[in-house]
Amino acid sequence: MSEHNDPNLPVAAAEPIRDPGLPAHVPRPTDIDPKAERRAERQVAGFFLASMLMAVLFCVAYFTLDLGKLEDDGTRKATDTFIGLGASNVALGVTLGLALMFIGIGVIHWARKLMSDVEMSELRHPAASSEEDREETLAALQAGLEESGIARRPLVRNTLLGALGFVGLPLIVGLRDLGPLPGKTLEKTVWKEGTRIVRDVIGTPIRPSDLEVGDLVNAQPEGLVPLHHEEDHREGVEYLEGAELQVAKSKASVILLRMEPKDLKHGKGRENWAVEGIVAYSKICTHVGCPIALNERQTHHLLCPCHQSTFDLADSGRVVFGPAARALPQLPMKVVDGYLVAQSDFTEPVGPSYWERDSK
């Protein structure tokens, strides 16, 4: 019996796997045909130019297409839509996506058609790199740089640099959406004399008798709670929508708390700001602006969940604990036609303290 047919020998010893080696190198058309090479170069440049065009179209779409408004039934006008979505969003997403995609396709095409196409093999060796290996790596990187032809192909190099530069344009243009600096925006809200105080979300006006001692209610000025049926709108009240509504609401939100009138300490000049033991304060914490709503019923203290600033609603919103530097702004109230209304806007800015404001 020959060694080859011995059934007691392990298979590997009987039939060793031979190293198949590398397949024969087949040059690409671009390796042997200068015309094909130039054509591939122009194709790569074409992708980078297409990327630049998409970046420019992004900017055009940003400035020319209307965001479109949602109708009451949740749909948009036909002119504001594109396959049922906001035309502006679709155009911005598509153009930016294509700008990035064309750069990617261009780079892949460059690597497949024009960069060096030499097969290499290397035996495995221990992971730790020797000094010699590091030098070899650096040399290989240098060779790769030369083989990429970036120095020899100014058309590809320049269009790639152009595409990378242009694709930054949408990011710069998008900075415009950061909005204006706050300026004095927190110094005024939509509250004014006679504005009805209504419950948040449902928008119903509030009578003093609706609240029992200890009740805490989130409230808004009338006109900031969008009513879905126009017939529910009250004459003479301006109902805001969209971004205007969100901005106004974020500044004007208040909380009402009813306590025993004997527990209230009226601050100087605030003797008539409460109604039958009901007080109204801004809902925005004066530390860094979290919405406040945790009430300690026994003490009339209101706690901010973010950093535990605590305000005494029985004593002009005074800070009794925590990092807030100012009392909560109080909204002066009165009763008209049986309902709670504001006497005026807040008498001080709402929201977090900022550097140009005195802390009081």
Ligand code: FES
């Ligand atoms: S935001 Fe209220 S304590 Fe910091």
